[in-house]
Amino acid sequence: MAKQKKAPRPKAQTPKGFRDYFGSEVTQRNDMLQKIAEVYHRYGFDALESAGVETVEALGKFLPDVDRPNEGVFAWQESDEDGAGDWLALRYDLTAPLARVYAQHRNDLPTPYRRYAMGPVWRNEKPGPGRYRQFYQCDADTVGAASVAADAEICALLADTLEQVGIPRGDYLIRVNNRKVLNGVLECMALDNVAQRDAVLRTIDKFDKVGEVGVRELLGKGRLDASGAYIDGVGLSQEQADPVVAFLTSGAGLLDATLTNLTSAVGGSVAGAEGVAELRQIAELLAAGGYGPDRIMIDPSVVRGLGYYTGPVYEAELTFEILDDKGRKRQFGSVAGGGRYDDLVKRFTGQAVPATGVSIGVDRLLAALREKGRADKAAQGPVVVTVMDRDRMADYQTMVTELRQAGIRAEVYLGNPKNFGNQLKYADKRAAPVAVIEGADEQAQGVVQIKDLILGSRLAADASLEEWKERPSQYTVPRTELVTRVKEILDLYK
Amino acid sequence: MAKQKKAPRPKAQTPKGFRDYFGSEVTQRNDMLQKIAEVYHRYGFDALESAGVETVEALGKFLPDVDRPNEGVFAWQESDEDGAGDWLALRYDLTAPLARVYAQHRNDLPTPYRRYAMGPVWRNEKPGPGRYRQFYQCDADTVGAASVAADAEICALLADTLEQVGIPRGDYLIRVNNRKVLNGVLECMALDNVAQRDAVLRTIDKFDKVGEVGVRELLGKGRLDASGAYIDGVGLSQEQADPVVAFLTSGAGLLDATLTNLTSAVGGSVAGAEGVAELRQIAELLAAGGYGPDRIMIDPSVVRGLGYYTGPVYEAELTFEILDDKGRKRQFGSVAGGGRYDDLVKRFTGQAVPATGVSIGVDRLLAALREKGRADKAAQGPVVVTVMDRDRMADYQTMVTELRQAGIRAEVYLGNPKNFGNQLKYADKRAAPVAVIEGADEQAQGVVQIKDLILGSRLAADASLEEWKERPSQYTVPRTELVTRVKEILDLYK
Numbered sequence: 001m002a003k004q005k006k007a008p009r010p011k012a013q014t015p016k017g018f019r020d021y022f023g024s025e026v027t028q029r030n031d032m033l034q035k036i037a038e039v040y041h042r043y044g045f046d047a048l049e050s051a052g053v054e055t056v057e058a059l060g061k062f063l064p065d066v067d068r069p070n071e072g073v074f075a076w077q078e079s080d081e082d083g084a085g086d087w088l089a090l091r092y093d094l095t096a097p098l099a100r101v102y103a104q105h106r107n108d109l110p111t112p113y114r115r116y117a118m119g120p121v122w123r124n125e126k127p128g129p130g131r132y133r134q135f136y137q138c139d140a141d142t143v144g145a146a147s148v149a150a151d152a153e154i155c156a157l158l159a160d161t162l163e164q165v166g167i168p169r170g171d172y173l174i175r176v177n178n179r180k181v182l183n184g185v186l187e188c189m190a191l192d193n194v195a196q197r198d199a200v201l202r203t204i205d206k207f208d209k210v211g212e213v214g215v216r217e218l219l220g221k222g223r224l225d226a227s228g229a230y231i232d233g234v235g236l237s238q239e240q241a242d243p244v245v246a247f248l249t250s251g252a253g254l255l256d257a258t259l260t261n262l263t264s265a266v267g268g269s270v271a272g273a274e275g276v277a278e279l280r281q282i283a284e285l286l287a288a289g290g291y292g293p294d295r296i297m298i299d300p301s302v303v304r305g306l307g308y309y310t311g312p313v314y315e316a317e318l319t320f321e322i323l324d325d326k327g328r329k330r331q332f333g334s335v336a337g338g339g340r341y342d343d344l345v346k347r348f349t350g351q352a353v354p355a356t357g358v359s360i361g362v363d364r365l366l367a368a369l370r371e372k373g374r375a376d377k378a379a380q381g382p383v384v385v386t387v388m389d390r391d392r393m394a395d396y397q398t399m400v401t402e403l404r405q406a407g408i409r410a411e412v413y414l415g416n417p418k419n420f421g422n423q424l425k426y427a428d429k430r431a432a433p434v435a436v437i438e439g440a441d442e443q444a445q446g447v448v449q450i451k452d453l454i455l456g457s458r459l460a461a462d463a464s465l466e467e468w469k470e471r472p473s474q475y476t477v478p479r480t481e482l483v484t485r486v487k488e489i490l491d492l493y494k
Numbered sequence: 495m496a497k498q499k500k501a502p503r504p505k506a507q508t509p510k511g512f513r514d515y516f517g518s519e520v521t522q523r524n525d526m527l528q529k530i531a532e533v534y535h536r537y538g539f540d541a542l543e544s545a546g547v548e549t550v551e552a553l554g555k556f557l558p559d560v561d562r563p564n565e566g567v568f569a570w571q572e573s574d575e576d577g578a579g580d581w582l583a584l585r586y587d588l589t590a591p592l593a594r595v596y597a598q599h600r601n602d603l604p605t606p607y608r609r610y611a612m613g614p615v616w617r618n619e620k621p622g623p624g625r626y627r628q629f630y631q632c633d634a635d636t637v638g639a640a641s642v643a644a645d646a647e648i649c650a651l652l653a654d655t656l657e658q659v660g661i662p663r664g665d666y667l668i669r670v671n672n673r674k675v676l677n678g679v680l681e682c683m684a685l686d687n688v689a690q691r692d693a694v695l696r697t698i699d700k701f702d703k704v705g706e707v708g709v710r711e712l713l714g715k716g717r718l719d720a721s722g723a724y725i726d727g728v729g730l731s732q733e734q735a736d737p738v739v740a741f742l743t744s745g746a747g748l749l750d751a752t753l754t755n756l757t758s759a760v761g762g763s764v765a766g767a768e769g770v771a772e773l774r775q776i777a778e779l780l781a782a783g784g785y786g787p788d789r790i791m792i793d794p795s796v797v798r799g800l801g802y803y804t805g806p807v808y809e810a811e812l813t814f815e816i817l818d819d820k821g822r823k824r825q826f827g828s829v830a831g832g833g834r835y836d837d838l839v840k841r842f843t844g845q846a847v848p849a850t851g852v853s854i855g856v857d858r859l860l861a862a863l864r865e866k867g868r869a870d871k872a873a874q875g876p877v878v879v880t881v882m883d884r885d886r887m888a889d890y891q892t893m894v895t896e897l898r899q900a901g902i903r904a905e906v907y908l909g910n911p912k913n914f915g916n917q918l919k920y921a922d923k924r925a926a927p928v929a930v931i932e933g934a935d936e937q938a939q940g941v942v943q944i945k946d947l948i949l950g951s952r953l954a955a956d957a958s959l960e961e962w963k964e965r966p967s968q969y970t971v972p973r974t975e976l977v978t979r980v981k982e983i984l985d986l987y988k
Binding site: 009010011012013014015016018019020021022023024025026027030034037041042043044046047048049050051052053054055057058060074075076078086088090100101103104105110111112114120122133134142144145146147149150152153156160284285287288289290345347348349350382393394395397398400401404407408409410411412414415416426429430 | 503504505506507508509510512513514515516517518519520521524528531535536537538540541542543544545546547548549551552554568569570572580582584594595597598599604605606608614616627628636638639640641643644646647650654778779781782783784839841842843844876884887888889891892894895898901902903904905906908909910920923924
């Protein structure tokens, strides 16, 4: 008989751009999200959890003529009876599902509707270092409130949230700007066409990088970038560029001065004046709640998202310094941002519904907490009860049960117990703080040995062979005192 | 110019078989999962979170010749440079990803590896009432431990978990069986072929429904089912059927009697004897930890999953009674199950690795907790500060901030304040316990009105119009006492 060809073994790999999270990577994130949820809840926001899967139609991608509308999203077609079902896709953010949910359930939901959502989203993009195709988002939005009191509330919420998870006051700053002010500025500029307007918007987005002089050059004739390439300018006159520069640089530390600068930057524009008034109102509402400019400030240099949002925009930055790859100090930077977008459900219902909301960069914020030593400590490994005599597994199991019932994380060694060295290697890999050993001799004497593995490894690192051999980190205790004595050691390393 | 045809509005709907979860539906589940995670962690299990997306290859579906291998899973093909990338799919359970993770990271993971995982899984199946295409699973597995001590540990873990989330002792029972005992029984039966063996396995799976007499009929000539249809039997003789019936009915309440019955059911089979010895060992290990047969018992009538698993199987049932759709009493039933499956990573590495684990039916267990009134109460609505004068939003915002800083869930009304009735309707929809009102008069006098909405709605239900008009549920308090007096009301309804 011919030998059958074996199927090749499958590769044990995550798809490109996806990853696994282990142990404290999971629990630290969950702890942080739970603290955030507490603040959101206290502010009156309600939890919402929609499915990971939406129709492509609801997500707002256009069904193209080509086979798969999966540019940017992971999408597939349902097979129904006729072989041509709906196109479904994984959500790419939490805002598009909110729009669908609000349109679908608007008769049952309160108006305004404050909701928070946390969960994974998916992007069908080229992955890069630290850039994954599945990641967490954590959003709070208020739907159906036209008043900028809703925007001010989200800013206060963001400040309280950052403090709740462990970013101390002084280490963060929430900066607020307003798209309407920018609209006023654009009005003053007497631009020729939409293309020019878009070019101005793109230039404004570069302010963070190129500064005032760079923006002036880019709005005018152009500029040599760092790589030596020449970037064409928008071609505006110096006078046309003035309002943009005035807008971007109008931050003056003091609120009144900033607002005066802005008022002059928007000239006679009605929209612009409205935008300035909104910023004043936001600042007043926040001041009334005790949120001063040390925490939340009006700052026209916040440009991220100005093209996308329709009213106030806000961004939370962490101001403490970290070292970058090359050992240079830099500010940690942005961890959350958001703003007002006023056509959330119009696609579905034809009715414009105002909304404003914030999205926290979960991984960025978690990285910041780790940087500051504010993430809950990596979970301590379990106490490992070793197995000297495999026929007495029930005795070891009893020890473990006693420890667990005292609230101590503990486990019995469940591998092959033959090689005792392997058991200690296992305890090491588990970052076990304590190992418990009970052979026949110990059992006969009614004692157990407990081994302080943390002290042990310190001795191993620092002590001479002679000192090591004495192993003062291991000692004998009465079996009846097992739980108490283990607890003593754990308390030392809390 | 011709009028442009408008694109039709998208439907605001979840895809078929998916749903949204609101408010306490989300938070109650999260609270339950967190309590479960605490127990898992105390037992030494480490969190693992893999992505929702895996390669179809890793999930173990065969790539068919047809276009899409999405039978049972949601799958799609990656478009790479050549237009023919990997097939990806949403995970359909948490076990297949565990196999992939363990094979991929086995050099870095401890052996044995205890891990827990919680999260959504997706099934591309026809949805039905209460049956969704995305739902939560919550698993704990031990990989790399051949000893049945690992199975015993999972049973103890399951008992502790049920008690931790709020199922009292006496309201649950974990029943344990062993596939090896069944293998011994099958050995004794002198079956002709594999088809007959499979038919016997299928019959055993019906024992729960048809009982001893039914199983005898189905193993023999056949039987009339409830609908009057005749079901063909396996065609065994009475004598051949005896060991199966002996096996299924060998539970005797007392462990020793059960094991004696099982020993006789497996006759001279070596595998069968090994299976009985394992059950004895599990019972002894559990007894040593204080887990008696009132919580975990050996019970050969547990048949679910016997075909799939390779060793011990276990199932957790809730034994309290509920009323079914027709008002009849019945036991709540199964909320978790699992067992030993010994070829977890062999597909990937060629090496057999033993594993055992349990999966909790998250939605079933949550339903049970709600049934018993053990789920955390539906989150109370927020205190609503109404807006009598829209120019004084900052004052109302200040009240809300004071309330929140005292830990009270509170919000200011952010809708259009013109119609005060709408504000009270909103408070009602939010299930607000208290509304706060401060008009110009109140402000001048330094007071606010607080309205006990819970008392108010009770009065509205029971009181006459005259009593209602007096509105004793609404009263005036000094502005400085706002937080204290609101807290008094909230404490009444805790």
